[in-house]
Amino acid sequence: MHVLIVGAGMSGVGTGVIAAAAGHTVTLVDRRPTVGGLWSPGGHYPLARLQETADTYRFPGHPFPSSVRDLPTAAELAEYVRSHAARGGLTEAHFRLSTDVRALRRVPPEEGGGWTATLVPVGGGGGGKEQLRADWVVVASGRESGPPTPMPPVKGLDSFRGRILSDRDTFGMGADELLAAAGVARPLDTTKAAAVPDAVGSTFNSGGASGDPPPPSPNSVVIVGYGKTAMDLAMTLSDGGATAHVVASRRHWRMPSTFFGFISSLPVLYSRAATVVMPSWAATTPAARALAGSLWPLSLAIRWLIVAIAYVSVLGRRDLTGPVPTAALDWFRQSFCMIPDGFRRRLAARRIVVHAPDGVATVAGPTSVRLTSGVVLPTTALLWCRGAEHRAGLSFLPAADVEALFAAGDGVRLYRHTVHPDVPRLAFVSAYNTFGFGTAVHLQATWLTEVWAGQLVLPPAAAQRAEVARVGAFKRDILSCNREPASVIMDRFYSFFDELCGDLSVEPVRVGGVAGWLRPLSPDWYAGVGAEARRASLGVTV
Structure with missing residues (x-):
């Protein structure tokens, strides 16, 4: 099967490595001249760097070099993406750089289905338009690949x-x-x-x-x-x-990088214990269900404790906090x-x-x-500085598909944040903002390869629509402070990971005992998910 991947950044390369390892033909197209996506030269603002650590952002099984600081620079991130491509067996032949996907046309089922992509060299050099046939298209260009959001009217x-x-x-x-x-x-x-x-x-x-x-x-x-x-x-x-x-x-x-000036906040925030107390669309473990149910007072108390610690750590500065009376909920x-x-x-x-x-x-x-x-x-x-217009960044898709994707008006609503029930043979990887980014890409790509292999059978379109609507309604209520709440995962990343692991019939809690709840996320916990899924002999409806 031929998979066309739009984007050669962190999510595109991560998806391409796993798809190629599963035996698929992959082509990664990016309008930039180098691999690295937003982290490549010209793809970011001055002095850009991560807001999460290298060890939580990375791919499972592939650490950053020891010379990289906790918060990698753009140059270090671009080099990491390139090294992951080489490590995963992607060569120059897999990439079409300095190339724009101008349009996607759906191939009728009677002609085999899939897509025909119109590719155009960026800047018009090096030739004219080219048609490329693909069985599936994975959009891995992220939410920030479109033009800036329009500036509202300012008088005068x-x-x-x-x-x-x-x-x-x-x-x-x-x-x-x-x-x-x-x-x-x-x-x-x-x-x-x-x-x-x-x-x-x-x-x-x-x-x-x-x-x-x-x-x-x-x-x-x-x-x-x-x-x-x-x-x-x-x-x-x-x-x-x-x-x-x-x-x-x-x-x-605003979350301080340290509590009380000397305790790093990231290990705390990346623990399962800290994330499971937050309201989420998915309570996939017994502990999460209990905290969302009968133990909700404990969940609320833990949230207030985190807020209090963070508030004290910034000494109550109003330019770094929200209103105190609504702190636990608003945060x-x-x-x-x-x-x-x-x-x-x-x-x-x-x-x-x-x-x-x-x-x-x-x-x-x-x-x-x-x-x-x-x-x-x-x-x-x-x-x-109000981000990108995600919809405008998908102008290469058929207009009817774009309308279906954005029909709810609060971002792209997708089943498992990956596929749309009414847009076949199209998937999205990284159409969201989340922590634990490399792990999220790894799990989504693994999930997709199992779908393509027929080992993971998706529910009927009607059931997918119902689940998409349920998750969308939850996010619109709970994450209403965001411009596109449907595209937000962020600190609820364990809910996302647990759902995908559940579909793959692998254990979502990767480390048992107290350590599994208190230790910060390690991407390596998920390195073997693909092999575990294949051993599980899937073939059941999720």
Whole structure:
């Protein structure tokens, strides 16, 4: 069987390795000239790095080199993806780089089914269009491969004389190039921010926190959005001499990288004990079912404990937390974001200022904007950091299929986050945000190969639709703080892993006893899932 994989990044290569090992012909197509996806040169913003550790992000059975730090850089990640391709037997012949999938056309069943892909060289060089036939297509380009989300109307924007950028415009830039693009005149200087102690200082917050705003700076930059990209870009700009004003529509809970300044939070957050207490669409183990049922007070108490520890660890800074009265519920309604190393230092130095809840209401002058709170900010640039338009990134699919995928209006709803009951022979790997990314890709690809082998029989389309609707309704309620809740897994990754393992008839809890509940995720626990599934002699409906 020929499998066409759209994307040659972490998810595309991970899927290709497992599909090729199962005996399938695979072709990976990517518009970038090198393997690595968003981590390859030109695919990311300046100084990008992970917010989870190398040892939880990686693939099962393939550790990062010992020289890689806990939070790998983009260059280290791109090299890791390339090494995984080579390790898994993928050669140059498996890849079609600098190539765009312009369109997919469904082949009628009477002609064998599957797809015909129209491939076009990026930039028009090296030849014309090419038709490629495939039995299945796996979209592994991620949620961030589309154009930026549209900027909402801002009154008087046509009179603004500063720069207007999206986070996508910064891809491929170095730090100095970003400063120039944002109109920041001062040279990059990281020594000042590094010298500021990681302590709490006065900071302005238009939502009502105490403290005066910093004095006007000719190098102020307004960043709209408060995700990891926005925080990372704010740090780069502040290190270059700008005051970075981060404007967020709501106050967000932010998870510190350490509890009390010295206990790493990631091992705690990546334990099964911490994740199972969160409301989830899937309670697949007896303990999870008990905590979702009769033991719900214990589950709520543990959630409050985590919130209290995190709140104390940031000393109650309002620019790093949400409203206290709704903390335990609100934290787990959204996909929280880790606080990047050094972000708090820059807040304390007032080189980064958070305005939340707030928004850009109008242009106040040629190089200033007025927020909805009434605060006027001088700025050399408006930097829009609200992610990608996932739907627009799938324009190569037939229009009817795109409509089916996004019909619910809250992201791509998929059965097991992988296939759609009304779009046959099309699968998605990484159409979501999650922790434990490499493990998720490994399990999804293994799940797909068992489907392709006929060992894993999917339920009828009607049953799939019902399950998709149930999970979608849960996410729309519980994860309502997210723009596309259907595409969010994040800290509920064990629910996702357990579902896939259950379908494959393998034990979902990979390490027994207390260690299995308290130890942080190790991708190696899942390295043998494919072999276990084959030994289980599947052939039952899931």
